[in-house]
Amino acid sequence: MNTPSASPRAWAAAGTVATLAGLALGHLAAALLAPRAAPLSALSDAVIAVVPLSVSHWFIELVGTADKPLLILGIGIGVAVVGALVGVVWRTRPWPGRIAVVLLGLLGAAAAVTRPGLDLAAAVPSLIAAAAALASLEWWSRRWAGEDAGRRGFLLVLGGVGAAALGSSWWAARSGPAGIEAQRDAVALPEPDLPVVEPGPVADFEVRGLSPYRVPNGDFYRIDTAITVPRIDVDTWSLRVHGMVDRELTFSFDDLLGRELIERDITLACVSNQVGGDLVGNARWLGVSLADLLAEAGPDPAADQLVSRSTDGWTAGTPTELVFDGRDALIAIGMNGAPLPIDHGWPVRLVIPGLYGYVSATKWLTELELSTFDSYNAYWITRGWSTPRPIKTQSRIDTPRSKAGSGTVVVAGVAWAQHRGISAVELRVDDGEWRPCDLSDVATGDTWRQWKYEWDASAGDHTLTVRATDGEGEVQTSEVQGVIPDGATGLHRVEVKVD
Structure with missing residues (x-):
């Protein structure tokens, strides 16, 4: 082993830059393969899964809708600090430093492969991140650690690689491997078979500062658990109806487009909305009747809960009786005259009036399972929230x-x-x-x-x-x-x- 000539500070900088550059490359790989497998996204989901409920509730009340970005930022800072410590350790004891990088990569890989809807391939981005960080530190220790000018060049080159990878990953995530945005934009929604009943000539008072009757899509509140927004290829998407039914059914997006389409104005509200808060909004939704679609499967009368699942595994539990009581419960494909925005559930989501979103408004919908409240607790019920209650006035x-x-x-x-x-x-x-x-x-x-x-x-x-x-x-x-x-x-x- 060569005697290190660089200072501990230089080694800490090398460890930080190598780790962050590796992380950026891992995110680029995830953007090209499976965005939800990105290392920071996977680690953030793992933290959410293990953090005590009291801490989670406190953090959400403290920072509101900034909770997910702040969590990702915090984990990114934590990874950078670990990288600095790895660099300092590597200076005199390379093997413990190597093992630490490998363990960090395996941690990210384990977090990714355990996410619902992902398989073993989800480990690849975190392993790429670890391999890149490991190779960078090996390169540093063998060639650049002893020269001041060389050290600066190494850090600049590696920093540039990381920045380029991060920018590329952002672009790739936005465009998606199948051009999800372009695919969504290409969808022409049919005219509704049952148009909305217009509210009247004075639905909007048009007072400055007053929220409009219908909130534009770009201003509509967004609350969900998705660290990385799912980007779904509509050509391969399907909706499965199963559980306590006479027959399982599967519907494609084209199947939904071919059904009777209903247009309704419905206000959604988040259960975590504070008094006077803005986690509520009204929009014009286009979709198919949830009750009619479920009826075709022949639901068991004993099934008192409809469990809806998102592509990322999130679940909501809705009282079955409220789906069939005549309210306009929709499987929505459109919002304010356009296909659903990706952030709001493209290609399909649930919209059930009268219930808070955590038990009724599943985005990126892939499954509807007839079940019972005694046999299954949905995502937020296991985290301290109540079984379904009507929205408060x-x-x-x-x-x-x-x-x-x-x-x-x-x-x-x-x-x-x-x-x-x-x-x-x-x-x-x-x-x-x-x-x-x-x-x-x-x-x-x-x-x-x-x-x-x-x-x-x-x-x-x-x-x-x-x-x-x-x-x-x-x-x-x-x-x-x-x-x-x-x-x-x-x-x-x-x-x-x-x-």
Whole structure:
């Protein structure tokens, strides 16, 4: 073994750069083969699977929808630190350094192959990452460790390789091995056989700062467990119906396109939405009747749970009786007049009004299994959330949020109680009386409803509070409850300074 002439700091830098470059090459391989097998993605999923529920809930409440990016960033930083330590150890004891790199690669490979829907080939990206890091450190130790100029050149070259691999992996992941974006864009959705009932001429109050009646696809909230968004080849995709049925059925995308297509406006909401939060949105969905499709399989009357599965193994459990009670439960293929966006479930997802998304809105849908609640607990039920409950009545102030000028101020927002509808919204200024608000037009109780109130605002600090009444006459509760286990309750308040 040659006596190392480079400093521990130089070896730490070499270990970090070699590890990150290897990681970038591994992600490039995953983008070309199976994006969900990317090392950081696989390790992130493994962390999610083993972290205590209390820690997971705390982290989500702390950072909200930034949880997944921050987790990936944290693991990436951790891998870089491990790489630095490997470099320092390798300086005097190469074999422990080599073993550490191999173990890191095997850890990523094990995390990948245990992900639902992936096979042994998913180990390849992590093994490539480890092999590249190992080869880079061998190259460094044999040729560059003793020369200052050479060391700088090595780090620059390897850094450039890593940056190029990372950029290429991003491009490859976006385009996909089968050109998923182009494939989606090429789909021409048929006209609906059962068009939507338009809500009326005043579905949108068009108040500045007020959420629109239908939220554009690019602005629609996204909540799911997918570290890497599945990119599905529609030509090979299929939907399997099985479990407690008389006969198993399989449907292709073309099969769905050939069925009776239904268009409906339906509001979706996430169970983790805080009072006044934005994890809710209304869209126009195009799809086929979930009840009609399941009926063809002959479901067992004892099957009280419909388990839906995503291509990445995520599951949701829906009460079967709510699928067959006449509500517009859809297997959706379109959103706001376009094929489903990839981030929102392309090519197919579930949309079931009246239930939170964690028990009804499976994206990237591949399976429907008739089962029972006694025999199976879906993904979030095993993590501390309740079995299905109706969506809570909620209302939100969109504008103003902090400041306003004196005089007439339009206070406006949205309210929702899916499948029951909203019959009234009231606003309270400071500790005054509840005042009735104007309501927008709606066609069904499955969508949110805009409201507004013209407030004669006087200078000073004021508190605005809103509450809604659902279509069954129940007034929104003021009792404060967090999102766990079945959705938040309470009244939304904003503090407004009037000049």
